[in-house]
Amino acid sequence: MGRAYRPSGVRVRVPASSANLGPGFDALGLALGLYDDVELSIVSDGLLVEVTGEGARDVPTDESHLLVRAARAAFDRLGGQPAGLRLSCTNRIPHGRGLGSSAAAIVAGVVAASVLADPDAGPRGALSDDELLSLATELEGHPDNVAACLLGAGTIAWMEGPKAQAVRFHPAADLVPVAFVPTQPLSTEVARGLLPARVPHADAAANAGRAALLVHALTTDLSVLLAATEDRLHQAYRAAAMPVSAMLVEKLRAADIPAVISGAGATVLALTSGDGPSVEVLAGYAPAGTAVLPLTVDYCGAVARPS
Numbered sequence: 001m002g003r004a005y006r007p008s009g010v011r012v013r014v015p016a017s018s019a020n021l022g023p024g025f026d027a028l029g030l031a032l033g034l035y036d037d038v039e040l041s042i043v044s045d046g047l048l049v050e051v052t053g054e055g056a057r058d059v060p061t062d063e064s065h066l067l068v069r070a071a072r073a074a075f076d077r078l079g080g081q082p083a084g085l086r087l088s089c090t091n092r093i094p095h096g097r098g099l100g101s102s103a104a105a106i107v108a109g110v111v112a113a114s115v116l117a118d119p120d121a122g123p124r125g126a127l128s129d130d131e132l133l134s135l136a137t138e139l140e141g142h143p144d145n146v147a148a149c150l151l152g153a154g155t156i157a158w159m160e161g162p163k164a165q166a167v168r169f170h171p172a173a174d175l176v177p178v179a180f181v182p183t184q185p186l187s188t189e190v191a192r193g194l195l196p197a198r199v200p201h202a203d204a205a206a207n208a209g210r211a212a213l214l215v216h217a218l219t220t221d222l223s224v225l226l227a228a229t230e231d232r233l234h235q236a237y238r239a240a241a242m243p244v245s246a247m248l249v250e251k252l253r254a255a256d257i258p259a260v261i262s263g264a265g266a267t268v269l270a271l272t273s274g275d276g277p278s279v280e281v282l283a284g285y286a287p288a289g290t291a292v293l294p295l296t297v298d299y300c301g302a303v304a305r306p307s
């Protein structure tokens with residue numbers, strides 16, 4: 001017999017995230033102050049999905065909706081499905097731009113189900129953060145965005161066999177992430193398909209050093225960010241799918257501004273600081289049609305409260 005759920009609702013706020021940050025492919029993540037808000041309620045029967053904002057015209061409103069799939073996967077772990085569900089999404093994270101929209105939907109779904117199963121168990125419900133992270137990673141395919149989205153701040157994620165693990169780190173208070181968001185989406189699946197199965201040992205070694213330096217740079221010494229954000233494992237292989245963004249990264253870096261492709265692209269993320277170039281100066285580099293978003297670091301991750 002399935003688990004019995006009381007009719008109840010939960011609101012979950014989830015941050016955008018930038019993965020990789022240059023050399024930390026599938027490992028490093030940064031939670032950003034741009035949020036999707038969702039409300040999931042247990043009702044007597046059926047499924048009702050309402051979406052406003054980003055993706056409203058594109059995402060399905062049936063069982064194939066990503067957040068519904070994630071919530072269903074969590075309810076399965078928790079002992080069974082509720083009789084009916086009602087979902088309302090207010091989306092602000094653009095889809096398919098490298099800002100962790102799919103991770104945000106997945107994390108919102110698993111956290112919402114976890115809280116609905118036991119609102120009194122803790123801030124993120126019946127499942128522990130470790131369980132939520134592993135389940136979200138199974139659904140997303142890699143742990144970097146979901147770790148940052150779930151836990152907030154900077155995250156270093158890794159796999160122990162099938163289980164995802166992550167630790168948080170606190171980026172320096174004067175770090176200012178600025179996103180250059182293009183109009184056109186690029187799916188992570190397509191961008192991952194461009195990566196080679198093997199890479200030169202020298203490139204892997206170079207990235208290991210830079211990724212280690214990057215954690216130091218972000219937490220302790222922003223002045224070494226330019227060197228610390230150099231990548232040889234993914235950006236060049238994907239450049240043909242996002243030539244305008246690849247060129248923008250090159251131009252910003254040539255001007256000593258640490259810039260990387262955010263996640264699988266095609267957003268470009270500049271990691272500046274209080275005494276770095278102003279947003280107006282950065283906007284001067286933006287190709288036509290690109291939105292320039294000065295952001296903050298999110299330190300909370302996924303936040304749930306009963307509705």
Ligand SMILES: Nc1ncnc2c1ncn2[C@@H]1O[C@H](COP(=O)(O)OP(=O)(O)OP(=O)(O)O)[C@@H](O)[C@H]1O
Pocket residue numbers: 017019036055059065066067089091094095096097098099100101102103104105145186187188189262263264265
């Ligand atoms: N809030 C959402 N609700 C429903 N589906 C979503 C939502 N956000 C993302 N998706 C699904 O995920 C797809 C985008 O995922 P994809 O992994 O390609 O990009 P991303 O997550 O925005 O970027 P990245 O993984 O590089 O940071 C969308 O096209 C949509 O199908």
Ligand SMILES: N[C@@H](CCO)C(=O)O
Pocket residue numbers: 019020025026027142144145188191192234263264
């Ligand atoms: N590490 C992932 C992030 C995008 O989801 C990638 O670059 O493919």
